[in-house]
Amino acid sequence: MKLIPYFRNQQDSIMKLIEELVVRESPSDNKAAVDRLVEFLAGRFEELPAKCVVHRTKNFGNHLQVEYGGGKRQVFVLGHSDTVWPLGTLKRIPFKVQGRIAGGPGIFDMKASLAAFYFALKAIRDLKLSPPRRIVALFDSDEEVGSHSSRKLIASMAKKSDHVFVLEPPISPHGGLKTERKGVGVFHLKVYGVAAHAGIAHEAGANAVEELAHQTLRLQRMNNRREGITVNVGVVQGGTRSNVVPAYAEAEIDARIRSTHQGSELTKKIYSLKPVNPLTRLEISGGINRPPLERTPQIAALFRRARLLGRELGIELKEGSTGGGSDGNFTAALGVPTLDGLGMVGDNAHAVDEYIDVSRLAERIALLTRLLTLN
Ligand SMILES: [Zn+2]
Numbered sequence: 206m207k208l209i210p211y212f213r214n215q216q217d218s219i220m221k222l223i224e225e226l227v228v229r230e231s232p233s234d235n236k237a238a239v240d241r242l243v244e245f246l247a248g249r250f251e252e253l254p255a256k257c258v259v260h261r262t263k264n265f266g267n268h269l270q271v272e273y274g275g276g277k278r279q280v281f282v283l284g285h286s287d288t289v290w291p292l293g294t295l296k297r298i299p300f301k302v303q304g305r306i307a308g309g310p311g312i313f314d315m316k317a318s319l320a321a322f323y324f325a326l327k328a329i330r331d332l333k334l335s336p337p338r339r340i341v342a343l344f345d346s347d348e349e350v351g352s353h354s355s356r357k358l359i360a361s362m363a364k365k366s367d368h369v370f371v372l373e374p375p376i377s378p379h380g381g382l383k384t385e386r387k388g389v390g391v392f393h394l395k396v397y398g399v400a401a402h403a404g405i406a407h408e409a410g411a412n413a414v415e416e417l418a419h420q421t422l423r424l425q426r427m428n429n430r431r432e433g434i435t436v437n438v439g440v441v442q443g444g445t446r447s448n449v450v451p452a453y454a455e456a457e458i459d460a461r462i463r464s465t466h467q468g469s470e471l472t473k474k475i476y477s478l479k480p481v482n483p484l485t486r487l488e489i490s491g492g493i494n495r496p497p498l499e500r501t502p503q504i505a506a507l508f509r510r511a512r513l514l515g516r517e518l519g520i521e522l523k524e525g526s527t528g529g530g531s532d533g534n535f536t537a538a539l540g541v542p543t544l545d546g547l548g549m550v551g552d553n554a555h556a557v558d559e560y561i562d563v564s565r566l567a568e569r570i571a572l573l574t575r576l577l578t579l580n
Contacts, residue, residue, distance in 0.1 A: 208328065208518065208567075208570075208571035208574055208575065209518060209519070209567045209568055209571045210567075211328065211332070211567075211571075212324065212328070212566065212567035212570045212571055213567045215324065216563070216566065216567065218324075219320060219321075219324055219566055219570070220302065220307065220563065220566075222249070222320040222323060222324075223307065223312065223316060223317050223320045223561075224300050224309075225245070226242065226245075226246070226311075226316040226317075226319055226320055227295075227300045227309040227310065227311060227312050227316050228295060228300055228309075229241055229242040229245055230242075230288070230290065230292050230293075230294065230295055230310065230311075231266065231286055231287050231288055231311070231346075232287065232288060232289070232290055232291050232292055233265065233266075233287040233288070233289070233346065233347055233348075233349045233350045234350070235266075235291075235292055236262075236264065236265060236266050236346075238266070238292055239265070239266020239267070239286055239287055239346045240266050240267055242266070242286050243259065243266060243267050243268075243269045243286055243344070243346070244259075246269055246286065246319065246323075246344065247259060247269055247271075249323055250271045250323065250326070253273070253323075253326055253327060253330055255271050255272060255273040255326060256271070256272040256273070257269060257270065257271055257272075258270040258272075260355075260358060262346070262347075262354045262355075264354065265287075265346045265347040265350075265354045265355075266286060266287060266346030266347070267346060268343060268344065268345045268346055268354075268355050268358060269286065269343070269344045270341065270342065270343050270362075271322075271326075271340075271341070271342040271343075271344070272339060272340070272341050272342075273326050273329070273336075273339070273340040273342075274329075274336050274338070274339050274340050275339055276336075276337065276338050276339045277339075278337070278338045278339070278367055279338050279339040279340070279341050279365055279366050279367065280336075280338045280339070280340055280341070280366055280367055280368060280369075280370065280577065280579075281341055281342070281343070281362055281363055281365075281366035281368070281369045281370070281536070281541075282322060282340060282341070282342035282343075282369075282370050282371075282372065282577070283342070283343055283359065283363075283369055283370070283371045283372065283532050283533065283536065284315055284318055284319055284322065284342065284343070284344045284345075284371070284372035284373075285315060285344060285345050285346065285347075285348030285349065285352075285532065286319070286344045286345070286346050287345075287346050287347060287348060287349050287350075288310060288311030288314070288316070288349065289311075289314075289349050289555050290310035290311055294310040295309070295310060297557075298310055298557055300312070302563065304563075305562050305563050305564040306560045306561075306562065306563070307560060307561050307563050308558065308559060308560040309559070310559065311559070312551070312559055312560065312561055313374050313548070313549065313551040313552065313553065313554050313559045313560060313561050314373070314374050314548070314554040314555065314559065315372055315373060315374060315548050317548065317549040317551070317561045317566070318372035318373070318374070318547070318548035318549060319344065319372070321372070321548070321549055321566070321569060321570045321573055322342060322372060322573065324570050325570055325573045325574040325577055326340070326577075328570075328574050329574065329577065329578065334574070334578045335578070336577055336578045337578070337579075337580050338367060340577055341362060341365075341366065343355070343358065343359060343362055345358070345359065345532065348531070348532055351494060351495075352532055352535070355532075356535060359532055359535050359536065360535060360536075360539060363535070363536040363539055363541045364539060364541070366541055367541075367542075368507055368541060368542040368543065368544070369533065369536040369537075369541050369542070369543040369544070370543075370544055370547050370573070370576055370577075371383075371531055371532065371533035371536075371543060371544065371545035371546070371547060372547050372548050373531045373533065373545055373546055373547075373548055374546065374548040374549070374551060374554055375546040375547070375548060375549075375550060375569075376523070376525045376527065376546060377550075377551065377552035377553075378550075378552050379523055380522075380523075380550040380565065380569070381522060381523035381524055381525045381546065382508060382511060382522055382523075382524050382525075382544060382545065382546040382547065383498075383524070383525060383526065383527055383531075383533070383544075383545035383546035384498075384500045384504050384505065384508050384524045384525070384526070384544070384545070385463070385497075385498060385499065385500040385525075385526035385527075386497060386498035386526065386527050386528075386529065386530055386531060386533065386534055386537075386545065387433065387435075387461040387462060387463055387497055387526075387527070387528045387529070387530065388461065388462045388463075388464075388465070388467075388468050388493055388495055388496045388497030388498075388530065388534060389459070389460070389461055389493070389494055389495040389529075389530040389534075390458075390459070390460035390461070390462070390468065390471070390472065390491065390492055390493040390494055391457070391458070391459060391460075391491050391492075391494050392457075392458040392460060392475055392489065392490070392491035392492070393455065393456070393457055393458070393489070393490045393491045394417070394420060394424075394455060394456045394458065394478070394487065394488070394489055395453070395454075395455045395487070395488040395489075395490075396413040396414075396416045396417045396420065396443070396453065396454045396455065396480075396485055396486070396487055396488075397413060397452065397453060397485060397486040397487075397488065398410065398411040398412055398413030398414075398416060398450065398451060398452045398453065398454070398482075398484070398485045399411040399450070399452060399484055399485075400449055400450055400451070400452035401449070401450040402448065402449070402450075403447070403448045403449055403450055404448060407450060409450075410450025410452075411450070411452075411482055411484035411485045412450050412451055412482070412485075413443055413444075413451045413452055413453050413454040413485060414443040414444050414451045414454045415482070416454070416480055416481060416482050416485040416487075417441060417443055417454040417455070417456060419481040419482075420456070420478055420480075420481075420487065421438045421441065421456060423478060424436050424438050424456075424458060424475070424478075425438060427471065427474060427475070432463070432467065433461075433462070433463035433467075434460075434461070434462055434463070434467055434471060435459075435460065435461045435528070436458060436459075436460050436471070437458065437459045437460070438456050438457075438458050439457055439458065439459050440456065440457040441454065441455070441456045441457075442454065442455060443455060458475070458491075460475070460493070461528050462493070462497055463497055463499070464497055464499060465496060465497060465499070465538070467497075468493040468496065468497065469493075472492055472493060475489060476489050494530075495530035495531075495534040495535065496534055496535070496537075496538035497534060497538075498530075498531075498533050498534045498537040498538070498543060498545065499537065500526070501537070501540075501542070503542040504537065504542050504543060504544065506542070507542045507543075507544045508522075508524050508544060510579065511544060511572070511576060512524075514572060514575040514576065514579070515572055517575070518568060518571050518572060518575065519568075520568050520572070522572075531545055533545040544576075547569075547572070547573055547576070548569075549561045549562075549565070549566055549569050550562045550565040550569060
């Protein structure tokens with residue numbers, strides 16, 4: 206059975222499901238909304254039938270586990286049900302198809318991916334393909350806000366798996382897979398100075414804002430584009446009024462690294478910042494939140510297998526790296542070969558003109574199906 210024509214024949218039902226998922230808005234911070242989407246998804250997967258386990262959480266939407274097929278060994282498919290779009294976005298940016306382009310909040314990241322996985326399983330059932338491993342998927346509900354409530358679950362499921370396929374969007378616009386992702390750190394710097402009247406007792410004060418300015422420049426100098434290290438002082442605040450020497454200022458810092466080693470070195474550097482004005486005091490917190498997805502030989506080998514499958518389907522897959530993190534960072538850091546970017550082709554994730562290319566749905570779902578049935 207030729208898979209691409211098979212999926213092309215089902216284009217209308219695939220688009221219908223994508224629409225059903227997009228119109229069920231699911232911002233990370235709205236548990237009730239995410240739960241409604243998860244319940245709908247579980248209903249669809251159960252029809253296949255696939256076994257669904259709903260992992261209930263208190264503060265975020267429930268995480269959905271889907272299992273299909275049997276066998277001792279398993280392959281892990283990782284995705285997320287949440288989006289960055291607040292409830293009501295749909296009124297402003299409705300689901301819309303124009304020619305090859307379909308748009309809507311969260312369509313590319315990653316509601317089309319969830320639909321693709323459903324149709325891959327359906328193909329496995331209808332075409333009586335026999336996957337050599339049990340297929341276990343997890344769609345968590347808090348990926349867009351750091352996966353704090355799903356991290357443990359992701360790790361425990363990954364450890365039992367031979368490899369991990371991540372349904373995040375591919376590299377735009379050509380649709381390449383992601384074999385390297387930067388690790389992400391978040392740091393917080395608090396500066397304590399000494400308050401004083403700016404006119405009467407200026408010399409008695411220690412200006413926390415001035416000190417933060419010094420530290421901001423030091424932090425920015427830790428950028429090393431060639432090595433792939435970025436440090437961004439993204440938020441600063443401090444002071445109370447112009448006639449008071451400020452006693453307090455603070456900054457939030459985003460850091461990205463390519464290797465675990467870079468991560469520990471950079472963390473050490475940030476923690477060893479010393480005040481320029483000895484009358485001020487620095488308090489530093491935070492650290493690397495997502496480890497980097499490093500392109501190990503195992504990951505490179507998994508990509509080569511995917512590229513071969515792609516060629517059999519008539520598509521030429523590229524690979525690449527990205528500065529953004531995903532749940533794949535966690536699984537790769539555990540040493541489980543992880544292939545990321547297996548979502549649908551499109552562009553502009555997290556932007557108002559987010560879209561998928563409808564004409565390339567069939568080839569990507571075919572690729573996913575082939576990967577799931579890989580020996
Ligand atoms: Zn995503």
